[in-house]
Amino acid sequence: MPEQVAAGHQETPAQEVGDFLRRRREQIAQRWADAALFRTVFTVSREEAVEAGRAVVEALAAVAAAERVEEQEADGFSVVREQLARMAASRSRAGSTNSQISVEVDALRMPVVDLLIAELEGRPAEDVRDCTTALTVLMGTLRLVVLETLLSAGQELINRQHLQLLEVATPVIKLWEGIVAVPLIGTLDSARSQVVMETLLDSIVEQHARFAILDITGVPTVDSLVAQHLMKTVAAARLMGAECIVSGIRPAIAQTIVHLGIDLGTVKTQASLADALGYALRKQGAHIVPQDPHHAGSR
Amino acid sequence: MTGAFPSPYGGQLPVLRIGDVLLVTLQGDLHDGTAEQLQEDVSEAAADSRVKGVVIDLSGVEIVDSFLGRVLSDIAAKTRLLAAETVVAGMRPAVAITLVELGLTLPGLRTALSSDEAIRLLGEVSISPRHERTRQESP
Structure with a gap:
């Protein structure tokens, strides 16, 4: 002891x-x-x-x-x-x-x-x-x-959610045979714009889409960088043989774009996603005819 | 298919004639010399056979540089003088992004998703330009 x-x-x-x-x-x-x-x-x-x-x-x-x-x-x-x-x-x-x-x-x-x-x-x-x-x-x-x-x-957790956000935020939707759309929601930064561009172009090849619609209804603000990214996406889609339509530009954003002096002249724009779809369908040769029972009956 | 032709790296690419369209398929890396040779071949072939369109298929090309971009727009400009339209077909996303990042948006060039579509596009242009216009007018 x-x-x-x-x-x-x-x-x-x-x-x-x-x-x-x-x-x-x-x-x-x-x-x-x-x-x-x-x-x-x-x-x-x-x-x-x-x-x-x-x-x-x-x-x-x-x-x-x-x-x-x-x-x-x-x-x-x-x-x-x-x-x-x-x-x-x-x-x-x-x-x-x-x-x-x-x-x-x-x-x-x-x-x-x-x-x-x-x-x-x-x-x-x-x-x-x-x-x-x-x-x-x-x-x-x-x-x-x-x-x-x-x-x-x-x-x-933050890193994982950031990745998830990038994936979730950019779904490419097939609207019609040969027509794909990306509804963009939330603020665009260059990392996201890059992801949008890549996924959209990939889906053009995958779906064999002749028309791609970029809908920016849910984008609150557009600065010159975002506008430049949009234009790049449109140009790249065109090089691949698809026509890219930008839809849903809100009045405030239109004003900003004009104020910034950005020329979107080479970009086809439509008021809403519906208009863009209609435009693409017409260009594909599809006709949208309202169903009218009276007409159908008289014919 | 290209077995009957000399190797692409021998300095020449096959320029195939299908109906009244010329088809050129680019594969893999393209040497500057080959690209220049291609330019001459295409314009000669276009002048000789009086085709109405040239389709350049890029689906096998994974890397481009500014030179190839310029060659493409040069070919387009030359063939236009010979009354033929050039369509670039099947460009990959990575290639398209590279060209745009280089600032080469090739404004005068027509594009299509695939060679098949390009040939159809050329057919539409000269056979039925009227149809397209009427279609646009009456929604």
């Missing part, structure tokens, strides 16, 4: 904290299960919360034993990173802000520190202070890891 104590004194504070965490794993997990973070995430059973707490303590013990209490990238964390991310995501889905989650993680610190101080009773004050500091730093790192997973999850 005296030998063990002597060996214990050889350890650095971080390693001692690691030993302590491993020894008191069960007790800490039980206490954490009552903390707000675990209680609200694992609502089904307390056992589950204890299990999760045990895994986190285990990871912290590994990090402390490796004396890397200040490093977020320590190997010990990688084991529980996914679990922490799940917990944090669950909290943020429930409506907690990042700082609220941060406070909840911080609340895990006090129970452990209390235990540690109780454990070290009778030891020199210097040792107690060193160990408490190491533990506090470790818990701070845990907090950072949780926040980091939160932020990266947010960033991933």
